[in-house]
Amino acid sequence: MTDWPCHRCGTDNVLAVLRRPGTWTNLSGNRVRVVHKLHLCARCDADDPLSGPVVEYLTADEARHPGDVTRLAWDLLRWIDQARPTKPAENALTAEIDAWYRGDLD
Numbered sequence: 002m003t004d005w006p007c008h009r010c011g012t013d014n015v016l017a018v019l020r021r022p023g024t025w026t027n028l029s030g031n032r033v034r035v036v037h038k039l040h041l042c043a044r045c046d047a048d049d050p051l052s053g054p055v056v057e058y059l060t061a062d063e064a065r066h067p068g069d070v071t072r073l074a075w076d077l078l079r080w081i082d083q084a085r086p087t088k089p090a091e092n093a094l095t096a097e098i099d100a101w102y103r104g105d106l107d
């Protein structure tokens with residue numbers, strides 16, 4: 002487990018953090034370099050077809066056999082290759098911005 006809480010569920014069930022370099026366009030329209038941190042969470046990612054096998058391995062008991070390490074390597078590489086940062090929900094973001102302008106945001 003890591004010291005960081007999961008950015009989705011807020012629990013301390015983060016098993017790993019994948020850091021992906023990327024870019025972000027700021028308000029001035031300039032592209033800036035960023036590092037996206039993607040959490041692998043035992044609670045949030047267990048049912049995901051991409052991350053679920055990695056979560057399953059990392060949370061399994063000691064009944065693993067040596068072949069599992071090779072499978073873990075393939076599953077990790079697949080997760081690393083395909084994992085992408087989540088994009089904000091535009092509708093939720095727009096609703097919060099509208100609420101802020103109305104003064105209704107708590």
Ligand SMILES: [Zn+2]
Pocket residue numbers: 007008009010011012014042043044045046
């Ligand atoms: Zn989580």
